[in-house]
Structures are given as C-alpha cells and as structure tokens.
Amino acid sequence: MIDITAANFEIDVLQASATTPVLVDFWAPWCGPCKSLGPVLEKLETEYAGRFILAKINSDDEQQIAGMFGVRSIPTCVLMVNGQPVDGFMGALPEGQVRAFLDKNLPSPEQLEAEQEEDEAQQALEAGDTDTALEKLQHAVATDPANDDTRFDYVKLLLQLGRSDDAKVAFAPVIAKAAAIRRLDSLQRWMDAIDASENADLGALDAAITANKRDFAARFARAQALMAQQQWTDAMDELLEILMRDKNWNDEQARKTYIAVLDIMEPPKVAVAEGQIPPEDPVIATYRRRLSSVVLS
Template sequence: MIDITTENFESDVIVASQTTPVLVDFWAPWCGPCKQLMPVLEKLETEYAGRFTLAKINVDDEQQIAGMFGVRSVPTVVLMVNGQPVDGFAGAQPEGQIRALLDKHLPAPEEVAAQQDEDEAQAALQAGDTDTALEKLQHAVATDPANDDARFDYVKLLLELDRLDDAKVAFAPVIAKAASVQRLGSLQQWMDAQDASASGEDIAALDARIATNKRDFEARFARSQRLMAARQWTDAMDELLEILMRDKAWNEGQARKTYIAILDIIEPPAVAVAEGQIPPEDPTVASYRRRLSSVILS
C-alpha cells in the first residue's frame, strides 16, 4: 500500500499503472465507511499477490488530485490501468463485488507469474547467466502457454544456444500461428534457415553462382540463409537488400519478409527496454530499418 501525494502521484499512479494496475482509494480520516473499506482493500492486495497495487489518497490533504478525478464523496475507489481510470465505485462495497471488479480487469495469476519469470530471465541474460535465463523462460512458458512473448524469448534463446531440436519442440505448440503472428513467423524463418544450411551448397559455391549472375536471387537468398544460421545478421540483411534493390516482389516478397524477420530477432527485448537496461532503439536495428524503407519506397 502506498500513500499518494502530489509529489508521487505521477510516478506511483500514472506511470506505475502502465505495468501493474493501481487501485486508488480516496478516503478521509473522519469517514467511517472509509475505515470499514480500507482493511478489505488491504486484505485483497495481499491475496492478489502483486496483481495490483493499492494506493491511498487523503482527500483532505490532496484536494487537487481528488478534484482531477471528480471525487464528490468518500470512499471513492478508482482502478487505474495503463495510466487511465478503467473502473471504480463509490461507498463501501462488499468484498465479493470488489473481487468481481478486480477479476474483470486484472491479469490472471499465471500471466503475472510468467511476466515475473520473463523479467528475471532478462535480468539473468544481462548478467550473462544463460542457464538461469533458460530455466526462467521455460517456466514462464509452462505457467502461461498462451504467452507468445515468453515463448518467443524461450525459443530464441534455445536457437542462440544452438539447441535447434529443443527449439523446434518448444515451438511446436504455436507452429500454426506462425503465419499470422509476425514474431513467431520470424522464429520459423530462422529455423528454416538453419535447416537449409544443413544441406545444399556452401557459401563458396553460392558466391560463384552470384559472380556469374548478379540476378541469381535463389543463390542470394540461400546465401542469406547461411548467414542467418551463422547469426551474421547484418551480412544476411545486406544480401537480402541486394535482392530487394533488383526485385522488391521476388518470390512473393520473400526477401522483404526475411529481412523483417531478422529485425524482429535482433530487436532488444521490450522488458529490458522498459526497465532501462537497453536503449529504446538499437542503432543497428534503426539503421537497417531505414535502409529497408529507403529501398522499398524508392
């Protein structure tokens, strides 16, 4: 539970509710119903175990904030999500009705647990502890199988550790979504590149074909796949740009789709950006996004 004043309102209510819902209790020391309601809200905050944060605002001391929310009586309770009020009530309400309001808007327990695992995994990766990161991501996927972000990070880490077979097993439950969910499709492209690189011509043979015919797009694409498999991302995108500069629509836009897949793969994790661990835009990603736009729009 947090006591809110004008000094911390922005950080502890508006900003904080972007990641964890905040239940704001407007109360007053002279209000009898407020004193009845507050222990109920505190109990629910404990039981919901991190799914929301309880914030108290004394309307006598913080009349400006109360006026912003149009509070006319106390207790008044407002649920903030993503910086905006989404629900609330006035007067002391039964615990069951408050639970119904919370359950309507709050993330499910498994979603919260999976997000915590993801956060810890990213912290472990920043510290160079891939074993812990892999364990946390595996647990996140097991806890919340519908969490595509956690699965993306899990499969991506397996591929970075050269565990292709394990990555395919972890990816199998969502393989049908790869065509409609871009980031999952990007992982599929990376696995396809690794499979293609396990057979067929090597880089030297492909280079010889390209030297003979600059428009041998199949050779250029195969070369980009070899580079993807070796995690030589910028070289792979450079090769794909060579195709795009000559034929933007080649093979139903395959070069463009693969280029975008690489950008998805090398994009910094959103959670790491949000926590300030990584700058909001990686310079390499930004540069290659601009190059793609320049070629596509030319």
C-alpha cells in the same frame, strides 16, 4: 495501504503504478458506503499479496486531486497503471464484485512469476550464464504459456545455441498463429532457413549469382544459409540485393525475411529510468534505414 496527499501523490501513485498497479480509493469520513468498502479493499490488498497497492485519498482534504479525476460521488475507485487510469468503479461494491474487478485488470500470480523468471533469465544472459537463462525461460514458458514474448526469447536462445530440434518443440504450441504474429513469424523464418540450408553449397550459390545477378532463388538460398550461420548483416546484405532489383519477388519474401532478421537481432528489452528511451542498436538502426531507403525508393 497508503494515505495519499498532494505531497506524495506523484511518487506513491503515479511513479509507483509504473511497477505495480495502484488502486486509488476516494473516500470521506462522513461517507457511510466508504466505511463498508474500505475494509473490503484492505482485506483484498493483503490477500492479493503485492499484486496491487491500495492508495486512499480523503476527497474532502484533497479536492484538487479529486477534481483531476473527475470524482463526483464517493466512494470512487480508480486503477492506475503506468501513471494512467485504466479502469474504475463507483459505489460500495460487494467483495465478490471487487474481486472480479481486480482479477479482470491485474496480472495473475502465474504471470507475475513468469515475469520474474524472465527478468532473472535476462540477468543470467548478461552475465554469460546461458544454462541458467535457459532454465529460467523454460520455467517462465511453462508457468505462463500464453506469454508469446517469453516464448520468443526462449525459442530464440535455443536457436542461438544450435538446439533447433528443442526450439521446434518449444515453438509447436504457437505454430498455428505464427503467421499472424510478426515476432513468431520471424522465428519460423529462422527455423525454415536452418532447414533449407542443411545441404546448401555456398560455392555453387556464389557461382550461380556471379553468372546471373538476378538469380533471386540463389540469392535467397544464400541469405538463408547465412541466417542459419547467424551471420545476420551478411544475410540482410544479400536480401537487399534482391530488394534493389525486385521488391515484390516471390510474394515479398526478401522484405519479410529481412524484417525477421531485424526482429531476431533486437536485444531483449531492459528496464530504463522513467521517461527515458533505450538507445537503439546502431547496426539495427542502420539496416532499418537501408530497408526504408530501398522499399520507399
């Protein structure tokens, strides 16, 4: 529990909520219901063991902050996430209702554990330790199966390591919804490319393209073979050749596959200082511009 004044509001509420949800409790010494709610909140903060921070603001002493939040009666509780209010309640709710409010808005212990595993996996990757990264990602997926972003990273790493059979097993639980979720669809297109290129003859494809530059089936097969070999820019160059000649070929397969390659090339998101935007990979930025130029022309 933290007592909040104008002096520490910025750091202990706004900035702190970027990493851990902060429950702000507006109270006053004369408020009877506040005296019954306060111990409930303090008990739950201890019980939830770091899933949220309790910040108490004396609304009599900090009228400016109370005014910022439009507090008209107390007790009023506001949950802050990433510096913004996301939910709240008024009145001295019983413990069961406060618990339900928290469970609705806070990440579960399983989600927090999975996030930690994901962070450790990315650190392992940066250090070149793919074995540890795979182990961490596998555990994160098992802990929080509904986290599609973690599953994307796990399947992607398996494919990068050439373990396509294991990737398909890890992908199977989400295959039914892959078409509706772009990043999952991108993984599906990569796996399709690997399957399609098993017996590809690049020499024969090159010959077919030389004979007919509008042999889009051959160009697409060549792009898939390049994807299977993880030659991403070469694959996009081939897809651009299709797009420059026929943007809508085969239900826009070239454009959709090009976007899939960009998704796959995108590096994992890493933490950056507050207010900063991580720089975009210059190769990805270039190929995004090329796609826009061709599609919008």
